[in-house]
Amino acid sequence: MSDLVQKSINTLRLLAVDAVEKAKSGHPGAPLALSPLTYLLYHDVMKHDPADHKWIDRDRFVLSNGHASALLYSVLHLAGYDVPLDQVKSFRQWHSITPGHPEYGETPGVEVTTGPLGQGFGMSIGLAIAEKHMAARFNQPDMPIVDHHTYVVCGDGDLMEGISHEAASLAGTLGLGKLIAFYDDNLISLDGPTELSFTEDVTKRFEAYHWQVLHVADGNDLDALTKAIAEAKRETSKPTLIRVRTVIGYGSPHAGTSKVHGEALGAENTKKTKEFLGFPPEESFYIPEDAAASWGEIKPKGKKAHEEWDALFAKYKVAHPDLAAEFSRTIKAELAADFDKELKPFPAEKPVATRNAGQVVMNALGKTIPELIGGAADLTASTKTIFKDSANFHVDPNGRNIFFGVREFGMCAAVNGMAAHGGLIPFGSTFFVFSDYARNALRLAALMSTHSLFVFTHDSIGLGEDGPTHQPVEHLMSLRAIPQLTDFRPADANETLECWKLAVERKSASFMALSRQDLPVLDPEKTKGARKGAYVLEDAADAQLVIIATGSEISLALKALPELKAAGISAKVVSMPSFKIFEEQDEAYKASVLPANLPKLAIEAGATMGWYKYIAGNGAVIGIDRFGASAPAPIVFEKLGFSVANILEHAKKLTGK
Template identity: 70%
Template sequence: MSAQQQDSQNELDQLSINALRFLAVDAVEKAKSGHPGAPLGCAPIAYLLYHKLMKHDPSDPKWSDRDRFILSNGHASALLYGALHLSGYDLPMEQLEQFRQWGSHTPGHPEYGETPGVEVTTGPLGQGFAMAVGLSIAEKHLAAIYNHENHTPVDHHTYVLCGDGDLMEGISHESASLAGTLGLGKLIVLYDDNLISLDGPTELSFTEDVTRRFEAYHWHVQSVADGNDLVAIEAAIRAAQAETTRPSLIRVRTVIGYGSPKAGTKAVHGEALGAEATKATKKNLGWPEDKSFYVPDEARKNWNLIKERGKKAHAEWQTKFEDYKKAYPELGEQYDRTTAMKLAKGWESKLPVFPADKPVATRNAGQVVMNAVAGVIPELFGGAADLTSSTKTIFKDSPSFHVDPKGRNVFFGVREFGMMAAVNGIAAHGGLIPFGSTFFTFSDYCRSALRMGALQSSHSLYIFTHDSVGLGEDGPTHQPIEHLMALRAIPQLTDFRPADANETAACWRLALERKSASFMALSRQDLPVIDNEKFKVQDGCNHGAYALDASGKDIILIATGSEVSLILKAAEELKAAGINASVVSMPSFKIYDEQSDEYKASLLPEATPKIAIEAGATMGWYKYVGHNGVVIGIDRFGASAPGPIALEKLGISVANVVEHAKKLVKK
């Protein structure tokens, strides 16, 4: 390229970058709300990635071998929307003009499923970074499974743009440490090092040496001194692409609000520039001051180059994949099936049926179920937060992912929040159904990740064991009380608290079939097994709640989990006392709430007195038992004692149910 051609290209690059900058500025200004600072400073990075360096097809945002881009500092969403629009995704200018407005596809923070090209929902800082670790885990595992000599259907990178706030959050420490341990060489993070946070200069709260921190995590680290130096940024990204054994961090010194009168200050972080500052910024960067949402023809033509380049790359990949399927037909079929999120035909025939001859802890039943279906659901993949031996979530015939990336067992370490966010990232990647597991009380550590998984309808499975004070001697620090109701309050998150081994199998089936976020609360202690044939457990769980005994007309006893066997015993005692009780198991509030009014009325008729019992907070039960019903639960912290004693002392007993039932029926 001649010097004259290079100068012309440089001018075109700057025109294209400024088009992106001012789409973001105008969107924020029109909304009178948003964050213009990061888009002004980071537009060169986004331009290089979307226009030149990333492999993606704007006409098909779901191409399975695309590079993924995660905007972890999701408040800079106007930058992402502008890049998607200019790249040719189905995001018309009208949507940018409706930034942050009701019903638009350009919400204040990126939301998966709302905007074409948005890979995950980001906003709570650090979680995009952590989900990107999950995306990279998925890529590494799937590449190990599917790639063969001369055939590489899985070969892409995960790119992240993050800011100081992301790296301050504790989850970034968890996730970066894990990524380095796992050697995620296809993960490239660009750190917007602009020295400003919302409260002011980062020196107020963030003075650590980020470079040395990430080097200690076993990352490949580079620095770029000028966020407008396209040559240096591109060289760093290409060097990161060449590093295959370590994740990469590229520290880019940018100027927040570049070009504006407020550049380099906190004033440009989280509010619109204002009319006068917007005009001044446009003037400073040589942009028409009187035009909004303006894209010069030359800039649009330049940005549009990625559309044809992306289509061509996708078509070439598809041709090679057809050859791959001829060479490896079974793997090809599996790839197509799992990418489409379809379960193998007849997989449910592998689900075990447990005999009602001896008690089984539901955590142990879960392990049996996992290993029974492992062969027909090879996409099931995950692990525990250093609690595999306790949560029983391990594939017995598979190695560790860390040792062999084909392995399905991921040892996440004591990183509950990072683990569940990574699980969401694995789910967002596609081709896998991931799970993470820990003790139920530690769901507090990762609740925000569970909320994000539900918000983006991730097919994420959150497995919690030691689900009540019944776990015993570890005491109140490890005994969940409010956790069931707290998680049930999250919209779109399906709850499962199975009563026994057969309900556990049914709940696993439903969790796999529903293709959305769900959690299981499983027992440490052994529980009696319900006769699967007699009580039609599988069909009953389909409704979220069902009658184990519908004959009693005097009172209805309702329970979940370990308390179901308790109300069965209570019903027997009540019958001896002349009170006929129906018994209802309710393994899932959410699924029950989805049922028809007719079904609900037949199972829990309004006029019949009701008692609900659950070894947890009573809040939330009254919508089922009514104002005149009774809820037996635990609204205090537990105590260190053997499980049966802790349960009895806290009122979770047959005697307590019988006593309340007798009083209620007399009324």
């Protein structure tokens, strides 16, 4: 290693240390250990263009151990991304683009939001799936317009998390040969030596997952790292884990101990670290001129690589104009103008479960939205989320059916990675109750505002005999509480159609809660109101009561209207398939749907707590604030209060009848 390369690496190390020191919080240990690898990737290995961090054919870099974010911001600055030094100095401060953990959309060059350990690793699988699928779909002989790698750095904590097992197993099964992971094997966790809690043989584990596993004995050895990366690239049929032995906090007085993991070094130890690395101890955010010049070589190399790709794509457009137009449309996240042309309203001939309606709608959209791709956690037959005219991705990477296996968390993280990659609209599906297994991935989808779709079926106590372990009660309201996550609980097949349209149009994270049981089909002209989140489904000029419901409970509300009328109560029924979209409407519209002067009765087979904002003043909720029960669905509904008689009783109390 030349003196200049060593100086460039140490510049990176100490920028990160100074950022943490100035903030008086952060994690200096990993940046001190991982700077040689990070330098090598950004300076010599990766194909990337700092001037255009959204170039579709760039290599992706994921820092799964996101607490080492000071390292990422420092390398992005040095490599020429739009991350000014002042932003590195503003690490972890209000309104900076250098938050405590990497945030997708906040910082140029950050590919996904990481921090909750294991999820960056899980999302990297999605990034690699997206590359493999788009390469199969668009590449032509001698014209590989999609040809890039995904690099992910992970630590012991990432690999302890259960999601890493799910994701690694899936990646090996799918043969993601362009996925290269670096395991920062430093023998230290926050509590102390890893032998306290993590003694498994990681090498054998990943080999059992059908990964290639390579070893680098010293994380400071650039030659060994270079050789390992080259070997990883040669293996195209399976992903590669490169196990790198590092020293956490390298160069600092507490190197190799947990003391350097999660807090600033302190002024005195920072000076000692700089002295050890040959830098002026009193200088902060010091970038030597020759090191800056060396780092400056990255930007022109990236520009050249991008220009070469542009030239290739120009030839591609001439040779394959239709494919080129489709490629350009999808990477811009634009839907075809006629994307909904295959959608047909459902007739009111017979009841249809919304999960079955979802299958019809999804397959119709699949004909005009070829970028729609996904699958279920071993439940495609139950959640009805399979493309009938497409292959299995595992067999043919051009296929749009991904069998995720019983890996709910891994599936949803992979969906987020696919969405962050660009060019795809991915979805994952399972029973609604199992969204608990994946909740943090749903939260990250919302936080990143990625176009991640989640299709949950068996949405309530309507599941029946499987009992409370499988009957979601608190889940709907719990997920509605996540900011930026759009909720959909359609009342029938035609609302399902409208919700699916909205889900693909909105370009943000959303979930659907669909029924197992058949539901009466509503008038398609009326259900278009679902596009506003809530609408008056059945009006009454002299209404004395507003009944608000979602999903399967809409049919119960409609069934109650004759009984209410017979009791002298005139009621209008409001369907509210989406709280979030309703809240986006103007106040005049919301007041027209839910007049302030009328009492309100909300009906939903789930937790009641979120309804009180809509019934405040004079209202009641028929809901479930307990777990369900095992019995045929009609009996469970009746025993838990979902009956015409209970609606009538509540209505009388609210109206004084």
